[in-house]
Structures are given as C-alpha cells and as structure tokens.
Amino acid sequence: MTTTTTQPLLEAEHLTKRYEDGVLALDNVSFTVSPGQIYAMLGGNGAGKSTAINLFLNFIEPTDGEARIDGIASHRDPLAAKARVAYVSEQVRLYPSFTAIQNVDFFARLAGKTSYTREDYRQALLRVGLQPEAHDKRLKGFSKGMQQKTGIAIAILKDAPAILLDEPTSGLDPKAGREFVRLLQDLRDEGKAILMSTHDLFRAKEVADMVGIMNQGRLVMQRTRDELHGEDLEALYVRYMAGYMEG
Amino acid sequence: MLKLLIEKELRDAFGSTKFVVTFAVSAVLVLLAFFTGAQNYHTQRAQYEAAVAESMRGMEGLTTQEYMMLRPLALLAPEPLAVLVSGVSNDIGRTTEVRGQGMLVAEGSRYSEQPIYAAFRILDLSFIFQVVLALFAILFAFDAISGEKERGTLRLSLANAVPRGTYLLGKYLGAFLAMTLALAVPLLLGCVILQVMDVPLSGADWGRLGLIVIGGMLYLGVVLGLALWVSASTQRSSTAFLVLLVCWIVGVLVWPRASVLLAGRAVEVPSRDAIMAEINRFQRQQFEESLSSLMDIIPRESGEDGPSAEAIEEFQKRQQELADAREAEGSAFRARVQEDRINRLRVQEQWALRAARLSPATTFSLASSTLAGTSLAMKERYQESTLAYQEAFDRYLREKSGSSQGGGIRIMLRSGDEDDEPEELINLQELPAFTTQPVLFGDVMGHALLDFGLLLLFNLISLAGGFVAFLRYDVR
Numbered sequence: 001m002t003t004t005t006t007q008p009l010l011e012a013e014h015l016t017k018r019y020e021d022g023v024l025a026l027d028n029v030s031f032t033v034s035p036g037q038i039y040a041m042l043g044g045n046g047a048g049k050s051t052a053i054n055l056f057l058n059f060i061e062p063t064d065g066e067a068r069i070d071g072i073a074s075h076r077d078p079l080a081a082k083a084r085v086a087y088v089s090e091q092v093r094l095y096p097s098f099t100a101i102q103n104v105d106f107f108a109r110l111a112g113k114t115s116y117t118r119e120d121y122r123q124a125l126l127r128v129g130l131q132p133e134a135h136d137k138r139l140k141g142f143s144k145g146m147q148q149k150t151g152i153a154i155a156i157l158k159d160a161p162a163i164l165l166d167e168p169t170s171g172l173d174p175k176a177g178r179e180f181v182r183l184l185q186d187l188r189d190e191g192k193a194i195l196m197s198t199h200d201l202f203r204a205k206e207v208a209d210m211v212g213i214m215n216q217g218r219l220v221m222q223r224t225r226d227e228l229h230g231e232d233l234e235a236l237y238v239r240y241m242a243g244y245m246e247g
Numbered sequence: 248m249l250k251l252l253i254e255k256e257l258r259d260a261f262g263s264t265k266f267v268v269t270f271a272v273s274a275v276l277v278l279l280a281f282f283t284g285a286q287n288y289h290t291q292r293a294q295y296e297a298a299v300a301e302s303m304r305g306m307e308g309l310t311t312q313e314y315m316m317l318r319p320l321a322l323l324a325p326e327p328l329a330v331l332v333s334g335v336s337n338d339i340g341r342t343t344e345v346r347g348q349g350m351l352v353a354e355g356s357r358y359s360e361q362p363i364y365a366a367f368r369i370l371d372l373s374f375i376f377q378v379v380l381a382l383f384a385i386l387f388a389f390d391a392i393s394g395e396k397e398r399g400t401l402r403l404s405l406a407n408a409v410p411r412g413t414y415l416l417g418k419y420l421g422a423f424l425a426m427t428l429a430l431a432v433p434l435l436l437g438c439v440i441l442q443v444m445d446v447p448l449s450g451a452d453w454g455r456l457g458l459i460v461i462g463g464m465l466y467l468g469v470v471l472g473l474a475l476w477v478s479a480s481t482q483r484s485s486t487a488f489l490v491l492l493v494c495w496i497v498g499v500l501v502w503p504r505a506s507v508l509l510a511g512r513a514v515e516v517p518s519r520d521a522i523m524a525e526i527n528r529f530q531r532q533q534f535e536e537s538l539s540s541l542m543d544i545i546p547r548e549s550g551e552d553g554p555s556a557e558a559i560e561e562f563q564k565r566q567q568e569l570a571d572a573r574e575a576e577g578s579a580f581r582a583r584v585q586e587d588r589i590n591r592l593r594v595q596e597q598w599a600l601r602a603a604r605l606s607p608a609t610t611f612s613l614a615s616s617t618l619a620g621t622s623l624a625m626k627e628r629y630q631e632s633t634l635a636y637q638e639a640f641d642r643y644l645r646e647k648s649g650s651s652q653g654g655g656i657r658i659m660l661r662s663g664d665e666d667d668e669p670e671e672l673i674n675l676q677e678l679p680a681f682t683t684q685p686v687l688f689g690d691v692m693g694h695a696l697l698d699f700g701l702l703l704l705f706n707l708i709s710l711a712g713g714f715v716a717f718l719r720y721d722v723r
C-alpha cells in the first residue's frame with residue numbers, strides 16, 4: 001500500500017513517560033500515522049505499546065514530548081483530541097444489561113453522533129460480522145469475540161479520522177480475525193489513520209503500511225511495507241528484540 | 248451529553264437487581280410506616296380523648312368549697328406527623344398534673360408505658376431514610392466509577408470527548424433520579440393511605456411532610472455523592488463498598504451517639520436527683536415555717552359556731568398573702584438552684600448537636616423531627632404550654648375561690664353559716680382548656696433551615712470531593 005504524504009493524523013514526538021515509581025515506560029518515541037495508513041506497533045508485554053495509546057487518549061500525561069491527534073496535543077486539549085479518535089481496547093467490555101444495539105447507540109451518541117438510525121446501527125454491526133439475531137440480545141451472553149465485534153462497530157460509528165486499536169484481534173477466532181483484517185483495509189481505504197498495537201506478526205505484516213517494533217519503552221525498529229518486502233518479519237522481530245536486549 | 252449520561256444511568260439502573268430490590272423493600276417499608284403510623288395516630292387519639300374525659304371525670308362532684316382539690320391534667324395531644332417522624336414524641340412525658348402554682352412534672356411517656364417499643368424503637372419515615380435508604384444509596388453508587396473501571400467501560404467512555412465533571416454529574420443525577428423514582432410511588436401511595444385512613448393533616452402539615460421528604464432526598468444525595476467520591480478514590484468496587492459500609496456505620500450508628508457522650512464528658516451537668524433533693528429540703532423547711540406562721544394567725548376566738556365569717560375571710564386573705572410570698576420565694580429558689588443545671592444542660596446540648604450535625608444522618612434526623620414538630624423543642628413547647636395553662640388555671644382559681652393552690656400548707660376554715668349553705672358543684676365547663684402551642688410552619692421551617700443548608704453543603708462537599716478524586720483517577 002502507498003504511504004501518503006499528507007499531514008499526519010497521529011503523531012508521537014519524543015514521547016516519554018516515566019511513572020512516579022521511576023519506571024520508564026516510554027523513552028523518546030517518535031512516529032507518525034497519516035490518513036489512509038495503518039501503523040502496526042509490535043512488541044512484548046511491557047514494551048510500551050499500551051502506554052503510547054494511553055498517552056494519545058490522555059489517560060496518562062507525558063513526562064516529555066507530545067502525542068498529537070490531528071495536530072492537537074492530547075494533554076493540552078484532551079476533549080478536542082479525543083473527538084478526533086476512535087478506540088478499541090484489548091478486551092472490549094460493554095454494558096451487560098444493554099443489548100448490542102443499545103450499547104452502540106449509547107457510545108455513538110456519547111461520541112456526538114446523534115443522527116444515526118437503528119438501521120445504521122444494524123448495518124455497522126453486520127459490517128463487523130455480528131449476526132442479526134444477536135443485535136437485540138443483551139451482552140450478558142455474548143462471547144469475548146462478539147463483544148469485541150460490538151466494540152469495533154462502536155469505533156466505526158464514531159467515524160473519527162483516527163483509530164487506536166489496542167490488541168484488537170485478541171478475542172477473535174481465525175475467521176473473525178480474517179474479516180477484521182478486511183475491515184481494517186476498508187477503513188484505511190476510507191482514509192482513516194490507524195494505529196494498532198499487536199502481538200500478531202502475521203496480521204501486522206498482512207495489513208500494516210508501517211511496522212514499528214518496541215522494546216522496553218523504545219521504538220527499536222520502524223519500517224514501511226515496501227522496506228519489509230521479502231523480509232521475514234518474525235525473524236526480524238526476534239532479532240530486534242534479542243539484539244536490543246543484548247545491546 | 249449530561250442528558251445522555253443520565254438516561255444511560257437510569258436505563259442501567261432499571262435493568263438491575265438492585266433497583267428492583269430497592270423498589271420492593273422501600274415500597275414495603277414506606278407503606279408499612281404510613282399504614283401503621285395512621286393506625287397508631289387513631290389509637291393515640293382515642294387514648295388521649297379517653298384520658299381527657301377521665302381527667303374531667305376525676306374532678307366531677309367537687310363542690311365550690313373544694314376548688315383547692317382541682318387537679319386538671321394537661322395532656323399532650325398526638326400530632327399527626329409524629330407518627331411518621333416520631334423524634335422525641337415517644338420519650339417525653341405526655342401527662343402533667345397541674346396545680347395553680349409550683350413545679351410541674353410531665354410523666355407517662357409512651358416508651359415508659361410500653362417499654363417494648365423503647366427496646367426496638369419505631370419504624371418511621373425518618374428511620375427508613377436514615378438507615379435503610381442510605382444503605383440502598385450506597386448500593387446504587389459504590390461501583391459507579393471503580394465498577395466501570397473493572398468492567399472496562401470507563402476507558403471506552405472516557406476515550407470520547409466527555410468531560411470528567413459531566414460524567415460524574417451524570418452518574419450522580421442518574422443514581423439520584425433512579426432512587427427518587429424507586430421512592431416516589433410508595434410515598435404517593437403512603438399519602439393516599441393517610442387520606443383514606445382519615446389522618447387529619449392540614450395544608451401546612453402536607454407542606455411539612457413534603458419538606459421532610461425533600462430533606463430525605465437531600466440526605467440520600469449526600470450519601471450518593473459520598474459513594475461516588477469513595478468510588479472515584481478506589482480502584483476496586485469491593486474496597487469502595489467496604490469503605491462506605493464503615494462510613495455508614497460511623498455516620499448513622501456511631502457518631503450521633505458518640506457526640507452526645509463526648510458532649511457529656513466535656514460539659515458536666517449536676518444530677519437532677521441532687522437538685523430535687525435540695526428543692527425538697529427547702530420545701531420541707533418552708534412547710535414547717537408555713538405551719539408555724541399559720542398557727543400564729545389562725546383565728547383563736549370561737550363561739551358556738553366557730554370563728555366568724557369576717558375572721559375567716561381575714562385569715563384566708565392573710566394566708567393567701569403568706570402563700571404568695573412563699574410561692575415567690577420557692578419559685579425563686581427553684582429557679583436559682585436549677586439555673587446552673589439548665590445552663591449547663593443547654594451548653595451540653597448545643598455541643599452535642601453541633602458535633603452530631605457533622606453526620607448527615609443526624610442533620611437529616613434533626614431537620615425531619617423539627618419539621619414534624621417532634622424535635623427536642625417539642626418538650627419545651629409542651630412545658631411552655633403547661634406553664635401557660637398553669638397561669639390560666641391559677642387565675643381561674645383566684646377568681647373563683649380567692650385563693651391559689653401554691654405556697655405550701657393550707658388550712659381551710661369554714662364558718663357555721665357555710666355549713667347551712669347548699670353545696671354547689673364546680674362547673675367544670677368553666678375550667679380553662681389546655682391547648683398546646685401549635686407547630687407553626689414558618690417557625691419550624693426557620694429552625695430546619697440550618698439543617699437544610701447543611702445538607703446542601705454536604706452535597707456540594709461530597710460532589711466536589713468526588714470531582715477532584717475523579718480528575719486524578721487512573722482509568723487505565
């Protein structure tokens with residue numbers, strides 16, 4: 001896929017986060033995600049992927065640097081920044097006493113989308129692969145994957161220019177995972193800037209326009225799809241992780 | 248945005264077990280309180296009317312020579328609102344035997360007559376709000392923030408452009424409205440019960456009842472605000488629940504009692520028994536002096552028919568003067584020896600109330616009992632009414648017999664002429680009727696204003712605390 005040259009929608013600039021206990025969770029990380037681009041952030045547990053996403057959402061404040069959404073620094077104007085980004089967490093948990101439609105309705109309206117009809121909600125749920133018979137069922141009985149799909153529908157309905165995905169495929173079976181990849185490609189084609197943290201090297205290579213590998217809070221490798229052409233991403237990942245650790 | 252958050256909270260609450268339980272339990276308790284309250288009112292009214300009739304019957308047959316034997320009872324009539332907010336109405340004496348002069352002692356409290364109620368107290372509206380509904384308010388809001396975090400919905404919500412203040416306010420108002428709706432139906436049905444069961448409530452009484460409910464809702468608002476504050480200060484809802492349970496125990500059960508104990512420690516009050524012993528000593532001394540002085544002035548000359556009417560009249564006049572002087576002296580003595588105790592009691596009471604008001608539960612309890620006319624002021628109101636009645640009764644006695652009942656020992660002399668006169672019965676219809684000072688809406692509202700203000704302040708403090716805690720809350 002092509003890398004666009006337009007103004008990036010997601011920008012991490014010298015992003016650093018040191019917690020009060022002294023742990024350096026993110027160390028001078030910089031990257032950008034432009035409209036129509038998927039950036040896959042790879043790394044083990046504690047590498048700093050979720051910290052980066054938390055900084056974009058202003059759930060925590062940076063020690064140094066900035067996380068910008070559409071040019072707006074999240075920690076300076078969090079509400080304006082968050083209005084421009086949709087988010088899917090690793091384990092989507094919604095209101096169990098609400099139906100799928102009621103959940104997407106609440107979160108869509110919370111995102112300021114008040115003109116959607118019930119049919120729009122159904123279409124969004126169908127688009128993410130949730131069967132029609134589940135639309136009016138309470139989420140109490142939903143599997144992890146079904147909840148994940150509902151969460152993805154919520155992100156789609158927000159219709160924000162940027163999307164943050166934190167391990168989005170963790171609850172999905174292989175078929176749903178495949179459908180999800182197609183969905184991501186569609187969203188990219190619609191011009192969304194997508195930042196995805198994942199352990200899934202196979203899907204990252206399949207869908208990402210840019211891959212970054214993080215280890216111990218540092219961005220240790222960053223390559224475009226073209227640069228990765230012909231490379232074994234798994235071997236590269238292992239090498240960078242090990243190399244960084246050795247270095 | 249706020250409307251959406253409130254709607255969501257209401258929808259979430261309506262679908263929850265806790266709402267169903269709150270509605271069911273509060274419906275049963277509120278209806279029970281109103282029903283038994285109405286029944287109790289009629290029972291108490293009947294008992295009161297029987298006691299008034301008995302009091303009159305006890306004085307029937309007294310002749311105009313026996314005015315000094317009159318002992319009317321000043322009986323405290325039951326208040327319709329007291330059955331919903333009992334306050335001190337069951338603790339204070341409701342019967343006072345009135346003499347024209349001297350000390351008045353109220354006796355016969357309901358709890359002294361039916362100690363089983365004293366052991367378990369009364370299930371009234373104030374108790375339901377203070378104890379039961381406060382617990383339900385905690386159940387409604389203890390997991391408002393920490394529970395959302397545990398469920399993972401907090402991250403998703405706050406990933407949108409939602410100001411945290413608005414989110415918290417939505418939680419507060421949503422929970423508040425859900426509780427209001429859970430209570431509205433039982434309360435309205437309770438009012439219907441009062442109407443159907445003919446409890447005589449005036450427009451002002453309904454107004455006071457409405458204010459009691461508003462006070463109760465303000466109190467529940469404080470509990471909800473506190474629950475949000477604690478929820479926004481803890482990462483786990485189980486921790487929040489535990490902390491709130493401790494707050495409930497301290498605020499509802501421990502602190503009000505501890506305040507009274509602390510005030511008792513801080514301001515020592517001489518015992519009533521010691522004061523009464525001193526007064527009794529003084530009265531004994533007065534009695535001996537009275538006897539001696541009366542023996543000095545008693546008419547000595549006697550013919551076949553005893554002292555002349557003029558001599559008796561002169562003696563009665565002199566005896567009354569001496570009695571008035573003794574009564575004035577006795578009254579001044581009682582006031583003097585009681586003054587210190589009364590002043591210390593007032594200071595102790597003020598400190599106890601000030602300290603106890605730090606608990607919103609007590610503040611609500613004081614506001615509701617003030618509005619119902621069953622606060623500590625009820626006793627004072629009754630005492631003032633009996634004192635006013637004593638004065639009226641004394642005037643009546645002086646007017647009818649030329650004497651009063653005070654001042655210690657009396658010697659009754661009758662001339663031989665009087666024996667021949669036909670005895671006329673006292674017309675009891677002419678006795679002044681005892682009435683208690685009415686509970687005036689403006690007065691009680693004025694007194695309850697402080698507690699309403701405090702409840703509002705507690706609401707603001709708990710919300711502000713919750714807001715500050717939520718701004719710093721780690722949503723990850």
